[in-house]
Amino acid sequence: MSSAVMRLRAVFEKSGRAKYISHLDLNRFMLRTFRRSGLPVWYTEGFNPHPYYSFALALSLGYESSCEIMDFNLTEEMPLDEVRDRLNAVMPEGMRVLSVSEQRLKITAITSAEYSFSLVTEQPEELYAALQELMAQPEILVEKKTKKGIKTVDIRPDIDIVSCEKSGDSVDIAVRLPAGTQTNYNPSLLIGSLRDFCDIPFEEENIKRTKILCENNEIFS
Amino acid sequence: MAEDSGLRKKIEKHLLSIQKPSRYIGGEVGSVVKDKSRVDVRFAFCFPDTYDIGMSHLGMKILYSLTNERENYWCERCFAPGVDFEKIMRENDIPLYALESLDPIRDFDFIGFTMQYELSYTNVLNMLDLAGIPIFSRDRTEELTQIVVAGGPCVCNPEPLADFFDIFILGEGEEVNLELMDLYNEMKQQGAKRIDFLRRAAHIGGVYVPQFYHFSYKDDGTIESVSVSDGAPETVTKRIIKDFDSVYYPDNFVVPFTEIVHDRVSVEVLRGCIRGCRFCQAGFIYRPFREKEPDTICSETKALCENTGYDEVSLASLSTSDHSGIDPMLTKLLEYTEKERINLSLPSLRVDNFSESLLEKIKKVRKSGLTFAAEGGTQRLRDVINKNVTEEEIMNTCGIAFRGGYSSVKLYFMMGLPTETDEDIVGIAELAQRIIDLFYSIEDRPKGRGVQVSVSCATFVPKPFTPFQFEPQDTREMIEHKQKLLMDSVRTRKIKVSYHNPDVSLLEVVLAKGDRRLCRVVYAAWKRGCKFDSWDEHFRFDKWLEAFEECGVDPGFYAHRRFEYDEILPWDHLDYLVSKEFFIRENRTARQNKTTPNCRERCSGCGVNKRVGRDCF
């Protein structure tokens, strides 16, 4: 059994048609991608050996991302760019490895993630104002499914609006939300709260994870 | 990719509200996208069932890659949407589209369906309707576009579909599909009309243009004659690939994102079957028997595994263990698959040549239970159907399997076989019981687990181009009596019995043996909402009965009537190389409880060798 000599971290993009690959399917997809690439990936030992790889955070179905993170090991040394290129050579439209580097921080160091999205509406002014008003509330209560059943939590303290702009037919938002092993909030919580809060019709579009962050809002790597 | 038709945005708007959306948007690894401005002929390969089922179909993979090898032809895939997405498509005017370009298939040159089972017929109508293509061939444009074609095993009797298709392609498609597209391309450039194309196409071997064939019926409902117009040939002969070892085989498959029914590499090892089981249509319509060299099989396996990234491969054939080089083939294959950590699965292994050494080899790779198609409960009945399997062989194999650690066996039977009596039904229970007794008589049987014998009973469906094509199907009352008898004969919980729905089998036989008068019934059933008839939860027998009633068609005329030897059968003008005389001879031999040897043992003169111009073995 060969041992893992390179512990690597790929940052990859998931966009276009690839955003409809569910997290479960992504697992199977990566297994086949590795096999196609012919890279000397390290297999787990034991009864049912399989290539080892692990995703830092799950991404909801339908979301795009420019910053997904996957860890894996190789049993042979090789240039990082070559690893990236060999993966990209066998990826479909919408999936692209942006960089491959050595694993620096532990996955548990992840604290938050940033998302961007547009709320498409015929009343951007009103919707913009409604969002400001919502964020001015002392608390925003949402029901969250947990392992122990449904729980009401206040998400207000954890929402960090990074930017918010209105255009002709939409309100475009960037938001930072907790992510990682402890708490994971998804933009749909905020979108849902806004929908309950005001009765302006809108549709969310182009939800995209743009950054995965650790302590002090530094890019996780 | 090339600019899209604007449908994409409309589709994406709804994708997140339906089940498994990645089935509806394409973009999979291995899918072929071309620049449509550089393409001369566009072919929509349609499978009349959902993505999960259709994507598992090997024939589609072969013809998809084969067509796309031609730079100026573009073959795309299209499936029946699930009920949830169909509703959205209809509400939002999303026409049925192909997965690669996301363009509506109504704009394609060819719309080709593969007809694998009778219960998918209503799905064809539903898909044409969703596409905005006129359902009846006669209502389509006079221009040369939108040619609706079908191939696959069901088109050996395509009459119940004749009104909906412009062309049926008989036999193997690897050559004829391209010939048809070449002719189309040539005539399109000359500005020809649809009818001109169909007239010339009718002269390509294997091409059947149903509108040139006209049926008249006698007072008793049987066929009086078939007349031919427009200069089409009197009979249409199926196509076969003569040099099977070097026939085109893809080195890549489209790899779905979502899990499908057969989610693995599949390599075809042989075509045809040496056996001649008298109920089995596949055993006759795919003759002659041809096999690939072990080396070819290995290199095709290797290329496919490397290009798709699958870690599972299965060998496709009607009976893999009949390959003359099974041992060297498996040895070579296992050498590669073990090294690359690939699972090799071997469906369709037969009981009778299941040797200990072969079991040893596959034991390494096979974890699931054993399944045997015994088909008949007594030796007499197995002789009638020419299932040349003896009880001794079944017992031997079960013995080897039990000693090898297996403790469950699944047995398949058919009910309602020709000449069947109560004794044959009781025989099913007795055979299952003897397998159980055998298990407990074995010293080194698997300990700690009880033995389990599952008995699965289907209702016999007589099919065209088999020696039993003349036979009636049992009525519902007869089947119910036999089911009850079998239940009463089983005296232990170690035997589990399951049945297929006999109403489904009735519909199958009517659509399999029906003539052109069935087209109206299929249409009426679809109009009443019938679709996905092969899915238990969608099958609406009451609607079908209403459709028969409305059209004044008696299903019993097709299902429960014996077709005479000298009667003109709805498929007699189609030629699948096996002679009708042979089927009659085999039918008579069956009635004498006599078997016919397999083709490798001795040729029984079915006529295929003479037609192909060479000996089969």
Ligand code: SF4
């Ligand atoms: S010609 Fe003879 S060997 Fe060939 S398929 Fe027919 S019966 Fe079998």
